[in-house]
Amino acid sequence: MSIFNYNPRMSHEVVIGNRPLGGNNPLRIQSMTTTATTDTEGCVKQCMAIFDAGADYVRLTTQGTREAENLRHIKDELLKRGYDRPLVADVHFNPNVADVAAAIVEKVRINPGNYVDPARQFKHLEYTDEEYAAELARLEERFTKLLNICKAHHTALRIGVNHGSLSDRIMCRYGDTPAGIVESCMEFLRVCVKEGFKDVAVSIKASNTQVMVRSVRLLCSVMRMEHMDFPLHLGVTEAGEGEDGRIKSAVGIGALLADGIGDTLRVSLSEAPEVEVPVAYKLAEYVVRRAGHPEIPGKEAPQFNYENPSRRRTTAVGNIGGDNVPVVISTRLNNETYTATNGQPTPDYIYVGRSLPGKDKRMAGTGYLVDADLWQGEVGTYPVFTKRYLMAMPACRASIKFLFLTYLDLDDEVKALLRTVPGVVIIAQSNHQNRLGEQRALVHELWCEELRTPVVFFEQYRMGEGDKENFQLYAAADMGALMFDGLTDGIMLFNQKPEGQRPLPLEVQDATAFAILQAARLRTTKTEYISCPGCGRTLYDLPGTIARIKAATAHLKGLKIGIMGCIVNGPGEMADADYGYVGAARGKVSLYRGKVCVEKNIPTDEAVDKLLELIEKDRSNS
Incomplete structure (x- = not known):
């Protein structure tokens, strides 16, 4: 298997009624x-x-x-x-x-x-x-x-x-x-x-x-x-529902599909089962369209372990790379603004190109990236270079210097600059049919050359307001393998609206970036819900219960709550959750703190309130 070139894994055909699986059959x-x-x-x-x-x-x-x-x-x-x-x-x-x-x-x-x-x-x-x-x-x-x-x-x-x-x-x-x-x-x-x-x-x-x-x-x-x-x-079992369930499924399934692994899939959502099918089709179709792409001549770094990857060692530049969690860089190229609500995290950096807003319109605690030829050294702003302006980078006094770079642009001149100029962060771009393969190749080239420059992955799309689900699925699938490979020091999503359509809201763009990092367990910025999709074994109103629990706990950043319809996977699948809500019998629920059952067979009409009481009691005692 090549990690740079998309080739489906060969499997033998399995006869399943009139829908054989594997071999040369479609997903x-x-x-x-x-x-x-x-x-x-x-x-x-x-x-x-x-x-x-x-x-x-x-x-x-x-x-x-x-x-x-x-x-x-x-x-x-x-x-x-x-x-x-x-x-x-x-x-x-x-x-x-x-x-x-x-x-x-x-x-x-x-x-x-x-x-x-x-x-x-x-x-x-x-x-x-x-x-x-x-x-x-x-x-x-x-x-x-x-x-x-x-x-x-x-x-x-x-x-x-x-x-x-x-x-x-x-x-x-x-x-x-x-x-x-x-x-x-x-x-x-x-x-x-x-x-x-x-x-x-x-x-x-x-x-x-x-x-x-x-x-x-x-x-x-x-x-x-x-x-x-x-x-x-x-x-991905117990992926949850709504946007988080879709993103989490696309991160995991997409990472494997992108390497040609998989013959059939299910996107497990805590929603009506027929809703899962079109989501799965979108994800599968997006990944397999890269088949037949031009060859990418990447060289795998000897330190890389595909089965058991660890994070690539990089030199920290500010809060990027090293042991820092991956950053989120957003884009505002036309003086767009919006105010984050409901506790939504704000981007670590915003790329504004040639339109730096006034100080009174900037987000507090957020760094602003401007094109290098316009950078004036203002505190809280950082220059962004392209290869065209590469020779100006050594003289730049900025503490962080960003460099848009493609795999094909990573030549001896760039490598020499990366060895001698401190404080550089690469923003990895690709317009290749298989952008994952090309972005992987860029980082592996750095790795082979023992260059510890941090890398932020730039993923670009063209979608309108009605393409929210596609945007989330595609971005999650593109980033999946890069995150699990241990290559990600940051993520930068950019969306251009198609001609004649309303733009995808900026808050969707930013929220998706943070949700992707959380789905891969790289950065936690909100409550995580580990909820099963439900089946004939489910012992209570699963969708209604999820809605009640989310409404009451969404503000508890970093908390993991498992919501399981029955005991089959309950205590095990939510073993790393802080709290668990598990169907125990028809109309009865058991509550867990971690792996330990703390209260059994609670009537379902009391169980959500009991869970909230347990959480609040623990928080007040901590």
């Missing part, structure tokens, strides 16, 4: 119902809405045998209404349910964390090597039974690992690491290979995008070493 899109699987008509209507939105597959939760058996009625009713696309059964905790479902639907998803191992209880378990081997033999014996049923009925499988539901057995041997997540998956894939069963797709999901991307990258490497080419399902 497949899917979603999941939120209705109870015993509700035939409700499930049929929701499946129809999802299929009408363009999905290739619909997944339904199957908690027990009764739900699994009802899949037959749902499938029959859909066929009567002219819908023949594949259905997928989602199974947790009970392998017998997977056996039943495999004889009915086209694909079954099982979770390695709870297929044979008991549900995660955060227990520390000690195994000798012999005892561990015995556990693997038990897993193989039970899993082989399911594989034989799948073979008999031409049913595909998804081995779906969730970071939040790794078994205690895996956790105690490998820890809460990408290596443990990958091994949880590989245990099952090795059995599939041994049994000659190839109709398998694989997924690794996490609410933490850093964990998700690193784990999938590592999985690809391990599969390659073991001569496996199973297709991959991509998703």
